[in-house]
Amino acid sequence: MTLGIIFGSKSFEHEISIVSAITMKKVLKNTLEYIFIDQHRDFYHIPASKINSKLFSSGEYKKYDKLQISQGGFFKSSLFGQKKLDIDTILNLTHGGDGEDGVLASLFEFFNIPFIGPRNTACVVSCDKYITKQYASSINVKTLPCEYFHKDDKVSVEKYPVIIKPTKLGSSIGVSIVKSADELDYALDVAFEYDDTIIIEPFINGVKEYNLAGAKIGNNEIQFSIIEEPQKEEFLDFEKKYMDFNRTQQVLKANISDELISQLKDNFIKVYNNTFDGSLIRCDFFVIDDEVYLNEINPIPGSMANYLFDDFNTLINQISKYLPKQKDIKIDYTYVNQIQSAKGK
Amino acid sequence: MTLGIIFGSKSFEHEISIVSAITMKKVLKNTLEYIFIDQHRDFYHIPASKINSKLFSSGEYKKYDKLQISQGGFFKSSLFGQKKLDIDTILNLTHGGDGEDGVLASLFEFFNIPFIGPRNTACVVSCDKYITKQYASSINVKTLPCEYFHKDDKVSVEKYPVIIKPTKLGSSIGVSIVKSADELDYALDVAFEYDDTIIIEPFINGVKEYNLAGAKIGNNEIQFSIIEEPQKEEFLDFEKKYMDFNRTQQVLKANISDELISQLKDNFIKVYNNTFDGSLIRCDFFVIDDEVYLNEINPIPGSMANYLFDDFNTLINQISKYLPKQKDIKIDYTYVNQIQSAKGK
Numbered sequence: 001m002t003l004g005i006i007f008g009s010k011s012f013e014h015e016i017s018i019v020s021a022i023t024m025k026k027v028l029k030n031t032l033e034y035i036f037i038d039q040h041r042d043f044y045h046i047p048a049s050k051i052n053s054k055l056f057s058s059g060e061y062k063k064y065d066k067l068q069i070s071q072g073g074f075f076k077s078s079l080f081g082q083k084k085l086d087i088d089t090i091l092n093l094t095h096g097g098d099g100e101d102g103v104l105a106s107l108f109e110f111f112n113i114p115f116i117g118p119r120n121t122a123c124v125v126s127c128d129k130y131i132t133k134q135y136a137s138s139i140n141v142k143t144l145p146c147e148y149f150h151k152d153d154k155v156s157v158e159k160y161p162v163i164i165k166p167t168k169l170g171s172s173i174g175v176s177i178v179k180s181a182d183e184l185d186y187a188l189d190v191a192f193e194y195d196d197t198i199i200i201e202p203f204i205n206g207v208k209e210y211n212l213a214g215a216k217i218g219n220n221e222i223q224f225s226i227i228e229e230p231q232k233e234e235f236l237d238f239e240k241k242y243m244d245f246n247r248t249q250q251v252l253k254a255n256i257s258d259e260l261i262s263q264l265k266d267n268f269i270k271v272y273n274n275t276f277d278g279s280l281i282r283c284d285f286f287v288i289d290d291e292v293y294l295n296e297i298n299p300i301p302g303s304m305a306n307y308l309f310d311d312f313n314t315l316i317n318q319i320s321k322y323l324p325k326q327k328d329i330k331i332d333y334t335y336v337n338q339i340q341s342a343k344g345k
Numbered sequence: 346m347t348l349g350i351i352f353g354s355k356s357f358e359h360e361i362s363i364v365s366a367i368t369m370k371k372v373l374k375n376t377l378e379y380i381f382i383d384q385h386r387d388f389y390h391i392p393a394s395k396i397n398s399k400l401f402s403s404g405e406y407k408k409y410d411k412l413q414i415s416q417g418g419f420f421k422s423s424l425f426g427q428k429k430l431d432i433d434t435i436l437n438l439t440h441g442g443d444g445e446d447g448v449l450a451s452l453f454e455f456f457n458i459p460f461i462g463p464r465n466t467a468c469v470v471s472c473d474k475y476i477t478k479q480y481a482s483s484i485n486v487k488t489l490p491c492e493y494f495h496k497d498d499k500v501s502v503e504k505y506p507v508i509i510k511p512t513k514l515g516s517s518i519g520v521s522i523v524k525s526a527d528e529l530d531y532a533l534d535v536a537f538e539y540d541d542t543i544i545i546e547p548f549i550n551g552v553k554e555y556n557l558a559g560a561k562i563g564n565n566e567i568q569f570s571i572i573e574e575p576q577k578e579e580f581l582d583f584e585k586k587y588m589d590f591n592r593t594q595q596v597l598k599a600n601i602s603d604e605l606i607s608q609l610k611d612n613f614i615k616v617y618n619n620t621f622d623g624s625l626i627r628c629d630f631f632v633i634d635d636e637v638y639l640n641e642i643n644p645i646p647g648s649m650a651n652y653l654f655d656d657f658n659t660l661i662n663q664i665s666k667y668l669p670k671q672k673d674i675k676i677d678y679t680y681v682n683q684i685q686s687a688k689g690k
Contacts, residue, residue, distance in 0.1 A: 010674050010676075011674065012674060014674075014676045015676070015678060015679075015680045015681050016680075018681060019681075019684075039674070039676040040416065041416060041455055041456070041457070042416065053681045053684060053685065054681075054685060056678065056681065057678035057681045057682055057685075068413070068415065070413065071385065071386060071387065097674065098455065101465065102447055102451055102465050102469070103451040103454055103455050103465070104451075104455075105451075106447055106448040106449075106450075106451030106452060106465070107451060107452060107455060109448055110386055110443065110448050110449075110452060111386070112386070120446065120447050120448070120451070120465070120469065121469055121473065121476075124447070124465065124466055124469040124470075125469075125476075128466065130483065131466075131470075131476075131479075131480075134476075134479035134480070134482070134483055135476075135479070137479070138475065138479055138493070148483070150619070196619070274495070274541070329355050329356065329357060329359075329384070329442065331355075331359045331360070331384040333360060333401065333402035334360075335360045335361075336360050336363060336364075336398045336399075336401065336402045337402055339364075339398060340398065340399060340402075
């Protein structure tokens, strides 16, 4: 299977996406075709052998061929017309904007290009932290209570400490812990820099946090990762997460009871089915007084959380066999013909 | 202003969209450029003077120029390269799939094409009837209670009559009223024909129904339509709505109290702000015991509900001046450069 790795794009997580894409070269055995989306949202076909982070920061990527998206795939223009890039399935590695908000999912659907990654509804459900809570409530998964504010609203906080998050965006961008009223204004400025709406949750110091990734690899069969207890100081900010990312991952497999493992998996399954079909996601959970709470859903986790799986390469190939199919829609112009015959009377 | 009318596409409401598009020629004074998306999702540029329903049902549209979507707009290929179609703003008239589920909104966002119509989140919130209820609850707008079922679930109904609706889709497609247990299986078959999930609501015979359309035409300024009390036998099925659509609309302005008018408008504003910025939507409300309930949100109402407005042409021009802007995202490769300098150490 030839896998197309799509990454970059107009996103606050453009650079993380580049690092994720480079990681794939080390962990996947498939033939890889790299499609870089630059900040102007032009597509470039980068040879796998040339992939390194400097290529993008220097602007050198521009010397490679531009691609055009069109029905059925990506195309290169030449004197002799359009030539289709030979790809079986796309792996969507575009974190944040475009990749995780449904824009690219919509493009792939419209142009009928098979892809591994969250579908449009899955994106909207996971990239908007407020809609995530509504979704969780509808599937009987607990989340922390929150207040929701628009940038024009008067924000008031009853009890500190709280954590302030832009409603959209991942990777802790724009997120602050606020311990007292005099820290509030600055934290609001930071959060509203990235989004017009925010949520405010209670901040629970030292809360137990567990990450579990997984993907559907057959009818109702989910392949789970190990459960990770992420290392943290208070919480990992963007920069720390990012720099960590490029090091060899030392994963701490959480030392927890079988009972808790099974609770976490049950919650994962409720979140996944069937909204996240076709994607490999990581759910980040809190555990408070033995109860599991969903913190967030990462529908395209950094470097696809490959380090949490024993055999990541086989997993990706399995997912590609169970991608959701588009509904067949028959258009036969019955009604238009009725109108015409009605007019003829 | 030159308006591009985009319509058709791979959708159960493909034909309604054609009728809406034809209607625009009668009600808009702008220069119109018609872009038809056929069922294979190829774009065609149809001269406004040639627009009629038979052009599409006969397949004759294929003799007109194909278009390619690319950064900044739609392009025509010729021997001398690509020529951009001269359009100021797109009016998204694609009902149902692609148009109202966020696919086209995502395309326009990705390719940086200004458009009148619901943005991606607005689409997901309105096209999924179950998410609509969650959204409504978050903004303190009432909806009827419902049960939610997947096609693999065992469906049970406690009290008849109920109304069964596919979770997605509009225009009453796949919707049935079920009066007793022996009608249930057939109604479920019909609904699951169109969607993998359904909702079941109590059916209230003779419930008062009111439609209100509107759009943002300035900072926090919404232009409302008249309030319509739709004519109905039990409820309008797809065919009836569709045939009605092509007749001259006899609109019944609802004869209701100022108090109720203001309640309906208040509910509309809660629904609209700010999720539906950039679009003209119609909210369909129920009134039960003097309480307003949101039934559904039509983010691209049939023929844009033009018949509910005094001066539809001016309205469309006003909306186009207040389209939401994309966030500016600066990509400066700070982190990638840090990694490179860390490696150099």
